[in-house]
Amino acid sequence: MDDDAEHRFAGFVAAEQPALLRLAFLLTGDRRAADRLVRRALLRTHRSWQRGTRRDAPADVARHTLVRTVASRLPTRWSRPGRLGPGSDEVLRALLALPGHLRAAVVLRCSEGLHDAEAASVMGVPDATARRWTAAGLTRLAAEIAVPSPLESAEQQLRRRLRALADAAGPPGDGASLGWWLVRDAAVHRRVRRAVAVAVAAVAVVTAVPVALGASATEGGPRAAGGSAPDRGPVAGTGGITTRQDVFDRPTRGSLAADEAFLEALRAVPWLDPATASPDAVDSPVDGRHVVFAGDVPSGRWAFLVGRPVVIPAQPWGGGSTHGTMAAVWLTGPSGASADQMRPATEPTTLEAGWPSALLDPDAGLLVVVAAQDDVVEVSERPEIAADGSISREFRPVRTDEGIAVVRLTERGLPFGGALAFRARNGGPDGEPMSSWSMTVLDGTWGEVAIDYPRGTPDATGRQAAEYAAERVLREVGLPREDVEVAAQWVGSVPAEGSGQAAVVTVTVPSGAVILESHWLLPAPGDGPVQGADCGRAVLPAGPRRSGACWP
Known part of the structure; x- marks a missing residue:
């Protein structure tokens, strides 16, 4: 116009x-x-x-x-x-x-x-x-x-x-003044609608490959925390362009590799609790288990075991057990723990023999990566979000010992789960990169999120919807909370007069770019599970903001 x-x-x-x-x-x-x-x-x-x-x-x-x-x-x-x-x-x-x-x-x-x-x-x-x-x-x-x-x-x-x-x-x-405001802010509305439309279109096109702030499409594919991804990429036996060696078909590595009695007892540690195990959980017979890594790390004693599973549940993308697929679990315990003090960090997952795996402790700021012996491991602690809204990553090589990388992160106590990424270059610095296909994340201490409510404080369900939206972004940007500004620009009933509450939250990062996130939530039915859904995301470039005012 x-x-x-x-x-x-x-x-x-x-x-x-x-x-x-x-x-x-x-x-x-x-x-x-x-x-x-x-x-x-x-x-x-x-x-x-x-x-x-x-x-x-x-x-x-x-x-x-x-x-x-x-x-x-x-x-x-x-x-x-x-x-x-x-x-x-x-x-x-x-x-x-x-x-x-x-x-x-x-x-x-x-x-x-x-x-x-x-x-x-x-x-x-x-x-x-x-x-x-x-x-x-x-x-x-x-x-x-x-x-x-x-x-x-x-x-x-x-x-x-x-x-x-x-x-x-x-x-x-x-x-x-109202007329001037409408004309001036029409451009903002158009920009938001275009950004949301692009985000929704991207989700529709790549339903099987969800894109997040924590992932980069140029790094070989998405991450799946604590599990496997349907698009297996260039790994052995899957038709990829590179044949990777079996990461786990080697003697035990780590500082406890020579302690045969400890390793034998470690193989007997139960992987599942029958009272709490999910119906589709995988397991492996004790005589088929192999200790890939066992060692003392700065936050305790960790071990990584693999084994041929008894049953691999059918996956949404089809198929069950395939050649090279195995069950895997990380065990953790305090410093100097005996084998019977070691406990599974999560339920066992399935992964391919060519996939690297990792365990992340956000509170301690510690990452351990298990890769092939001659792989070069590189780590990116968080995505970089520029003022123009573009997202990129910088990976740095880390020291490895027989394919094991023990990495101290620059920050502790941050929700790194969705922000951190690692990759292993097959055979050396110039090798084909294999991204963070399998990473288990320990529960971190998640404090209260400080959210500004410029339109007034909503009810409990509305606040929870806003907190979910904010936490999802904060987990993927990996920044200290004092470095970001979080505001719930709108919280209201969806549908109108209904019990569900939707929240639109903005997170402003140091570059000035703004991440727009929305979440919808139903009130918790007594002791039942909370039901809700993520409704969309857009990353907007930096621009002038009206100090002390909410968005239109």
Whole structure:
């Protein structure tokens, strides 16, 4: 849209806002609700203006949008009767007791002075329907309102009193400023919609390969924390371009590799607790287990075991056991732990013989990677999010001993689970990179997330939805909390008047880029599991922000 058209739209808003506000107040009975309804109608009118449609009659578009929202026969928040105190005007109380479509018809007739055909056009219904709604509304109101003078009919009295009520709603806001705001922020809305559309389209195209801040499409594929990924990539026996050696078909490695008694006892440690194991959990017979790594690390004693599973459950992408597939589990214990003090970090997972594996302790800032003996291991602790919204990674090589890398991270106590990535280059620095296909993450200490609520603090379910959205982003950016700004830009019921709560959260990173994340949540059913869903993400470039104000 050219500058002249934008200026003309701003002038239209300044001129028409008072009349639209009067109409919205009579339809809602609440000044704040009327302000919101007018802004919503003007936003839609601006979209029509941008497309070049109905520029000759923007007032009709705005009024149509406003009235249709209230006249809908669906039980929306706009069509429900308003809540008024006992001292409220009887006309307003009676008006708001009408269904939304009858209320709109009466207001258009008595306050706006429209004939049946004009009202029908605004409400988008046939003339006969508008005539019927108007008559029904007037009849019901006449029964509720006493006529003080025989010189004035019920309709005349209603017209006069409705106009007086609209006058009493108070002066409109600064229409010129509202028009400028709508024009100025339209670009922001377009940018957000485009970003969300791109994100949704990307999810639809690569459903089997979810993209996250913590993953880079240029690094050989996605990560699957604590498990395997359906797209197995270049590994042995899967048709990839590179044949990788069996990472685990070697003598035990680590500082405890020579302790045969400890290794023998370690192989007998149960991998599953029958009382808590999931129905599709994998296991391996003791005589088929092999200790790949056992050693003392800065945060305790860790071990990594593999074995041929008894059963591999069918996977969503098809198939069960394949050549080279095995069960695997990480065991952890305190420093100097005996074998019977070692416990599984998680349930056993399945992986291929050519895949490297890792265990991450976020609280200790410690990562142990098990790769092939001649692999070069590289680590990236977090993605880099630039001011233009682009995401990249820098990997640094780390020291290995027979393919085992024990890495002290630069930060401790951060939720690195989704931020950290590693890769193993097959056969040396110039080898084919094998990304973080299997990484188990120990539970970290997750403190309270400081979230700003510029529109007011929501209820418990809304706060939880906002916290889920914020935590999901924070786990993938891997930054100290003091380095980011987190705000819940909007929290509300979805669907309207429903019990589910949706939250739209922004996380501003040091570059100024903004990550927009949304989450939807239902209230927890007693002791039952929480139900919800992630609703989308966009990464927006840095730009000017209105200090102390929420987003539109």
